[in-house]
Amino acid sequence: MDISATHLTYIFVGLSFSLYIGIAIWSRSTSTSEFYVAGGHVHPIANGAATAADWMSAASFLSMAGIIAFEGAAGARYLMGWTGGYVLLALCLAPYLRKFAKFTVPDFVGERYYSQAARLVAVVCVIFISFTYVSGQMRGVGLVFSRFLEVDINTGVIVGMTIVFFYAVMGGMKGITYTQVAQYCVLIFAYLVPAIFMSLMLTNNPFPMFGLGSTMVGEEVYLLDKLDGLTTELGMSAFTDTNKSTIDMFFITAALMAGTAGLPHVIVRFFTVPKVRDARISAGYALIFISLLYLTAPAVAAFARINIINSVDGMTYVDAPEWFTKWETSGLLAWLDKNNDGVVQYRGGNALQPTKPAFGPGREDLGQRALENLPTANENELYIDRDIIVLAHPEIAQLPNWVIALVAAGGLAAALSTAAGLLLVISTAISHDLLKKTFRPNITERQELLYARLAAAVAIGIAGLFGIYPPGFVAEVVAFAFGLAAASFFPVILLGIFSKRMNKEAAIAGMLTGLIFTFSYIVYFKFISPGSNNPEHWWFGISPEGIGTLGMIFNFVVSFVVMSVTPPPPQAVQDLIENIRVPK
Amino acid sequence: MSDNASNKTSEKVPEKSADTSNQYWQANLRLMYVLLAIWFFVSFVCGILIVDYLDQFRFFGFKLGFWFSHQGSILFFILLIFIYTWRMNLLDKRYGVDEGE
Known part of the structure; x- marks a missing residue:
């Protein structure tokens, strides 16, 4: 007997949602430390899986293979850009930030640069970047619901928001972490199963990542050569040819890498492990978990x-x-x-x-x-x-109905896990950085925790509104999140660790330069003059997607110039740097 | 070519002074620079700058440049992080700054 794909989707989505809620009840947070960083007790492998789910959003799960399918070789900027950042994280940032042992990215900026102004600039960046990102997740949730459950997009968004509300507000980072581990399992299973089916059908190879390099079933020709032939025959550009300029590929990939390493919701995950050496290895586990999807994505693209x-x-x-x-x-x-x-x-x-x-x-x-x-x-x-x-x-590919239902559940897992991580970062920035550390230093821990939950609830409400009334520019503003993270946080954190001479003046000047330049460039080409958004008008042929790299270079240059003409940071800060450079 | 420190792990540096912690940091930086150079080479050089040149070679059913940009670079990234973790843990022990159990 055949059960329809819609009914199966209801069953799969219902089961996965019950699992997330169950985990949320089991892992409630009772202190700010548990709410912000899961008490710092997360095993590095669990943190790796949670980081992977946190990181892989609706964009990775739903959009990336589609982009590669149509753009072919040029899609590599996402594959390299969204994985290469983990090398930067593991080698240059994560272990030192773990040693610093605080709760948020603005915490680091504020203390390392002994400046409330720097902290505030960081808070604004965190909130802007995270909201930008969250609105993209809501589109993914709405898409899955409307197509597979045949409900109204608004209903879909509200159901999704309710689930996130439940475990983010109750569980905080602790609830989110363990839910993300479960969501990782759901999403990777949902991604691999159809890919394996397709790989077997087209190449007889059960491993999609190897199937991509195999010969077609019943033919002597390699799959990629076959695809190149098909595409050129139809007057499309060959699948394995790049149709983007080298300089643009270079700048976009660099912006995505540095942006990944500078994204607050990724960095904060490394505050949750017990030790410095756990932070190092955890980035490695995260990348293994991520690569299971990323190595499969180009195969899915070619098969599709x-x-x-x-x-x-x-x-x-x-x-x-x-x-x-x-x-x-x-x-x-x-x-x-x-x-x-x-x-x-x-x-x-x-x-x-x-x-x-x-x-x-x-x-x-x-x-x-x-x-x-x-x-x-x-x-x-x-x-x-x-x-x-x-x-x-x-x-x-006419796969069985249960595979179709599984993919819907996986897409929701990817979107919801990322949304929860982002909402937590937003609520932490408000309750911890704005209230406790800036405007209301006298609040008790209980009050701070209450404010954190309130802020998370409000943030979920706003994100839900983005989902129901999507700003027409959602796709456009994703370039913002990475560009701004690359041009603002990445240089400031990197220099904060590796240069003892780096001071408050240089950090603020550098961050503002990177931010304002990147922001203006993107706004100009995306909103003010979209008609001139083409290589003829771009600076050096760099698209708005890749301009964060140039913003980052400007940030570095300005920082070096300013720090060479202003006094070095106070002794206490120099001692702090010495301290975070060694694990013990 | 990276740090010569972890080649002789048995030889422990006894005391934590400004000098040894500086040596530890220098060894850390050398390791980081070498690994970052490889990181840059497999992604930006092989995957972007010389991808067309590499595409004339075959690697199984892939053009080599295409393989680097779509799969190879990612596999190298994983390898780099695990090498870094392994060598840093050795360095930590050698300079007596590891966190214990």
């Missing part, structure tokens, strides 16, 4: 691209499979029959003008949704949103 080309190109619309019409109904797929032959032609170039579909009322003769877009000059008739690849490929 092959399957899409094979199943869609040349298909008559009236015979379209269910997934095709469902995603069309969701508005994430569109077909414009340019030559009126009733057959879907999938070719290179954008099918529509403007690129994103604008649906009119009603349906055309064959039942496809009416479009208000103009046709482009090329032969391509198909628009596919990149974000649907991971969710759609089990259906495209």
